[in-house]
Amino acid sequence: MATPPIAVQLQHIRPAWRDRLHPASFNGIQFHVDTGELTGGRRTVPHEFPKRNIPYTEDLGRRAKRFSVAGYIIGRTANQDYTLQRDALIAELDRDPDPNDPQRPGVLILPLMLPIFVNVDTYTVIETRERGGMCVIEMTFLETGDPLGKITRQIDTIGQVQSGAAQAADSIVRTLDGALQGNTPVAPPLTIGV
Numbered sequence: 674m675a676t677p678p679i680a681v682q683l684q685h686i687r688p689a690w691r692d693r694l695h696p697a698s699f700n701g702i703q704f705h706v707d708t709g710e711l712t713g714g715r716r717t718v719p720h721e722f723p724k725r726n727i728p729y730t731e732d733l734g735r736r737a738k739r740f741s742v743a744g745y746i747i748g749r750t751a752n753q754d755y756t757l758q759r760d761a762l763i764a765e766l767d768r769d770p771d772p773n774d775p776q777r778p779g780v781l782i783l784p785l786m787l788p789i790f791v792n793v794d795t796y797t798v799i800e801t802r803e804r805g806g807m808c809v810i811e812m813t814f815l816e817t818g819d820p821l822g823k824i825t826r827q828i829d830t831i832g833q834v835q836s837g838a839a840q841a842a843d844s845i846v847r848t849l850d851g852a853l854q855g856n857t858p859v860a861p862p863l864t865i866g867v
C-alpha cells in the first residue's frame with residue numbers, strides 16, 4: 674500500500690491551539706479578532722553621570738500591561754444588522770464607572786488568553802464603503818491592577834518610637850514634678866532578692 678502524499682497527511686493535522694480558541698468579548702459583548710497585541714516590560718530610569726562611561730539603570734518595577742486589539746463586527750447574514758452589536762460594544766466601552774465601585778474593571782476575553790481585568794484606554798471605530806456590513810474597532814486596554822487605596826499602609830516605626838519616647842518623657846517629668854511638690858508619691862526603690 675502506497676503512503677499518501679504529504680499534503681494529504683497535513684490536512685488531517687489539527688493544531689492544538691485551535692482547540693483552545695474561544696470567542697472574544699468585552700463585558701459580555703462579543704466581537705471577532707483580527708489581531709491582538711500585548712505590550713509590557715519594566716519601568717526603568719537610566720542615570721548617566723559626567724566623566725563616567727558606565728551608566729546606572731534603576732528598575733522601578735513592572736510596567737502596566739497594555740492590550741491592543743483590532744476587532745471587527747460583521748453581519749453573518751443579509752438580514753442581520755451589525756450596527757446593533759457595534760452600538761452595544763461602543764456603549765460598553767464608554768460606560769462610566771459604577772459610583773459605588775469606581776475601580777470596577779471591565780472583563781476582556783481574547784481568543785487565546787484567560788479573562789483579564791482591564792480599563793478602557795482608547796478605541797476607534799472604522800467603517801468603509803468597500804467593507805459594507807461590517808466595522809473594524811481598534812481598542813486599547815490597560816490592566817486594572819490595584820488602586821492606591823488598597824495598597825497596604827506602611828507603618829512608620831521610627832515615628833512611633835519617637836512619639837512613644839516623647840510621651841514617656843512627659844509622663845516622667847509630670848510624675849517627678851508632682852513628687853517634688855508633694856502631690857504624687859514616688860514609688861519605693863526596687864529590692865531584688867531580699
